[in-house]
Amino acid sequence: MRMLLIIRLLLCFYAWQWIGGSYSFGQDPKMRSAGRAIANANAAELPLSIYILYFDQSSPKLRPGVKVTLDSIAQQLAGQPAWIATVTGYTDNVGKRELNLVLAERRSKTVADYLKQRGVHPDQIIVKWEEPELKASAENQEDTKTISRRVAVQLSPK
Secondary structure, three states: HHHHHHHHHHHHHHHHHHOOOOOOOOOOOHHOOOOOOOOOHHHHOEEEEEEEEEOOOOOOOOOHHHHHHHHEEEHHHHOOOEEEEEEOOOOOOOOOOOOOOHHHHHHHHHHHHHHHOOOOOOHHHEEEEEEOOOOOOOOOOOHHHHHHEEEEEEEEOO
């Protein structure tokens, strides 16, 4: 039951990403532009933003739509030196665990490198990767695999 709920939540994230970009939790529309700095705000006042970026199977290459989202993230981080981005790579559960870990690492490093190329200071980026966390269910096997091929970028105060 819990697994089904997780799958449904991830499917919602996937649908949101596919329809129009990334998903931000609790972000006031007035605060989306990098020019509206919150340099003196404490951690409780800062919005939590999580962006989910999807990848093709067995690929660490960025999709064209992902680059638009990353450009926006880079602009926000460049204007907010007090923020950090935690970049976490994931894979589906197809294939060998060791190869999936390498792929998750490559995905997260690809995103981090892209952000650095767009002017984000390396000290503002934390790179992590995880092993496959979800077992594919018989009902939505391909959907589960698709939403597992991702990198999550979380913006938060240092």
